[in-house]
Amino acid sequence: MTLEMHPLRWGDPAHATALPDGARALVEAVFGPAPATSAHDATSETELPGALPPPGLSASLLSSLAEVVGEQHVRTDDEIRRLRTRGKSTADLLRARAGDLDDAPDAVVRPGSHDEVAEVLRLAGSHRVAVVPFGGGTCVTGGLAARREGFAGVVSLDLGRLDSLVDVDRTSMTATLQPGLRGPRAEALLAEHGLTIGHFPQSFEHASIGGFAATRSSGQASAGYGRFDALVVGLTVATPTGTLRLGTAPANAAGPDLRQLVLGSEGAFGVITEVKVRVRAVPEVKVYDGWRWASFGDGLAAVRALAQSGLRPTVLRLSDEAESAVNLADPDSIGGGAGGCLMIVGYEGAAGRVDAERAAATALLEGLGGTNAGEEPGRAWEHGRFAAPYLRDSLLDLGVLVETLETATFWSGVDRLYADVKAALERVLGDGGAPVLVLCHVSHVYETGCSLYFTVAARQAGDPVEQWLAAKTAASDAIVAAGATITHHHAVGTDHQPWLSDEIGEVGVRVLRAVKAELDPAGVLNPGVLVPLDGA
Numbered sequence: 036m037t038l039e040m041h042p043l044r045w046g047d048p049a050h051a052t053a054l055p056d057g058a059r060a061l062v063e064a065v066f067g068p069a070p071a072t073s074a075h076d077a078t079s080e081t082e083l084p085g086a087l088p089p090p091g092l093s094a095s096l097l098s099s100l101a102e103v104v105g106e107q108h109v110r111t112d113d114e115i116r117r118l119r120t121r122g123k124s125t126a127d128l129l130r131a132r133a134g135d136l137d138d139a140p141d142a143v144v145r146p147g148s149h150d151e152v153a154e155v156l157r158l159a160g161s162h163r164v165a166v167v168p169f170g171g172g173t174c175v176t177g178g179l180a181a182r183r184e185g186f187a188g189v190v191s192l193d194l195g196r197l198d199s200l201v202d203v204d205r206t207s208m209t210a211t212l213q214p215g216l217r218g219p220r221a222e223a224l225l226a227e228h229g230l231t232i233g234h235f236p237q238s239f240e241h242a243s244i245g246g247f248a249a250t251r252s253s254g255q256a257s258a259g260y261g262r263f264d265a266l267v268v269g270l271t272v273a274t275p276t277g278t279l280r281l282g283t284a285p286a287n288a289a290g291p292d293l294r295q296l297v298l299g300s301e302g303a304f305g306v307i308t309e310v311k312v313r314v315r316a317v318p319e320v321k322v323y324d325g326w327r328w329a330s331f332g333d334g335l336a337a338v339r340a341l342a343q344s345g346l347r348p349t350v351l352r353l354s355d356e357a358e359s360a361v362n363l364a365d366p367d368s369i370g371g372g373a374g375g376c377l378m379i380v381g382y383e384g385a386a387g388r389v390d391a392e393r394a395a396a397t398a399l400l401e402g403l404g405g406t407n408a409g410e411e412p413g414r415a416w417e418h419g420r421f422a423a424p425y426l427r428d429s430l431l432d433l434g435v436l437v438e439t440l441e442t443a444t445f446w447s448g449v450d451r452l453y454a455d456v457k458a459a460l461e462r463v464l465g466d467g468g469a470p471v472l473v474l475c476h477v478s479h480v481y482e483t484g485c486s487l488y489f490t491v492a493a494r495q496a497g498d499p500v501e502q503w504l505a506a507k508t509a510a511s512d513a514i515v516a517a518g519a520t521i522t523h524h525h526a527v528g529t530d531h532q533p534w535l536s537d538e539i540g541e542v543g544v545r546v547l548r549a550v551k552a553e554l555d556p557a558g559v560l561n562p563g564v565l566v567p568l569d570g571a
């Protein structure tokens with residue numbers, strides 16, 4: 036698995052697959068024939084579209100940066116600048132396909148230690164150069180597209196050289212990792228000790244430990260292992276005004292927990308240079324069961340009952356009727372809602388505990404009217420759990436607009452949230468009778484509520500970036516009106532910022548601004564990401 040992704044696509048270029056003929060025919064049957072090639076379809080693999088603006092940093096700053104990190108770790112060539120431009124949202128991919136490289140950094144700097152990070156931040160502050168921390172580059176909320184107005188340039192601070200497992204404390208069951216470690220490498224290093232973090236977001240293959248912490252990521256097994264922010268027990272952060280070292284004990288009453296101020300700070304307060312996480316023994320057994328429900332409503336009642344029962348399955352997901360039909364590859368029922376809903380309930384851990392949990396959950400779900408579909412749907416889910424982003428590329432190639440969005444709310448608000456977001460997406464993308472597919476699943480479950488994860492597909496029309504922005508705005512307005520969160524795990528970036536003050540209030544925004552002013556007085560860290568700029 037190569038670490039560098041294709042600049043116009045998701046993931047390892049070697050894993051990209053063309054859609055089988057049957058699937059192409061199905062896409063045409065649902066959305067109509069693909070339109071003539073547009074600028075956004077310019078996906079020639081040999082000649083990449085667009086030209087980079089000339090790199091704008093002064094020679095003296097570049098040489099100072101080279102003195103800090105080494106000459107070979109300061110790059111201004113087109114190839115690396117293109118690879119560090121934005122993240123991997125559908126809008127990011129469409130802009131890259133259209134040759135829009137306006138957000139390209141002027142230079143990519145790869146520090147090799149905490150002290151080098153701190154020194155780069157000092158130089159950036161004195162030269163008024165914006166710094167964008169870069170972990171895996173899988174961001175989907177505009178968090179890698181810092182505003183450049185008012186700055187002498189933009190540096191992408193690539194943390195890839197900070198990729199060591201620093202320490203394993205088996206007695207405490209903690210591990211300290213550097214931020215640039217990608218998911219698979221971190222798990223492989225811990226597996227040598229018989230340990231796992233248990234954090235497997237869909238972006239696992241490319242996202243980094245620092246990125247997980249900076250965005251408060253949530254994984255597919257977070258029901259059992261916990262969200263990433265719940266796994267972090269310690270952090271080291273380089274800020275322009277000094278180093279924060281947090282986490283001397285598993286819990287404390289030493290004032291507000293400042294770790295929570297860093298988790299989710301998206302590079303706007305400082306650069307995370309070390310993360311200490313809780314680890315678990317590699318599970319002896321993993322088993323994933325499929326369950327069928329007559330309707331999404333019945334399934335929702337069942338996931339809630341399970342979440343509130345005290346049982347703690349490792350994986351708990353529920354697809355609505357449309358998503359179940361797609362997952363079960365039953366073209367006749369796509370969008371028809373005839374086939375009921377699929378739930379995946381997974382158990383990982385020591386054999387005895389897995390058996391006991393599974394038996395108790397099975398009894399509960401049978402009592403609620405669920406049909407046990409055996410292990411096959413669970414195996415299919417596990418097999419394809421990291422494949423969907425490759426499918427997105429294939430659909431974009433066929434002129435289909437496909438993107439996801441997520442939110443969360445308390446159980447009492449779930450029905451309204453589901454209905455309102457779906458209706459908003461269908462209204463905007465289905466305007467004029469165009470076919471639109473809105474799929475949804477419950478991706479994360481808590482005793483008090485759950486997150487909803489929507490996947491949307493429609494035929495591209497006009498400028499597909501604008502087309503998506505209109506749909507996303509309507510969905511975000513619906514989310515806020517329903518009293519739900521603008522993001523359960525994708526973070527704020529620049530894309531969700533217009534709805535942030537609805538969620539945390541003007542006082543909340545002032546608190547964020549005050550923290551930023553204290554830690555980053557020159558405002559060079561990720562300007563415009565998470566914290567609204569003055570006057571915004």
Ligand SMILES: Cc1cc2nc3c(=O)[nH]c(=O)nc-3n(C[C@H](O)[C@H](O)[C@H](O)COP(=O)(O)OP(=O)(O)OC[C@H]3O[C@@H](n4cnc5c(N)ncnc54)[C@H](O)[C@@H]3O)c2cc1C
Nearest residue numbers: 170171172173174178236237238243245246252253302307
């Ligand atoms: C196909 C796909 C599937 C996804 N699935 C999930 C999912 O299941 N769950 C989920 O939670 N998210 C998911 N995401 C979103 C994304 O993967 C997460 O937000 C992830 O945590 C980002 O990690 P990264 O290393 O790629 O960070 P990057 O994209 O490199 O950066 C994300 C943000 O954090 C900042 N940052 C990065 N590293 C540091 C650091 N060391 N210190 C300070 N700031 C830093 C960046 O400046 C940026 O603002 C998905 C994204 C894609 C494209």
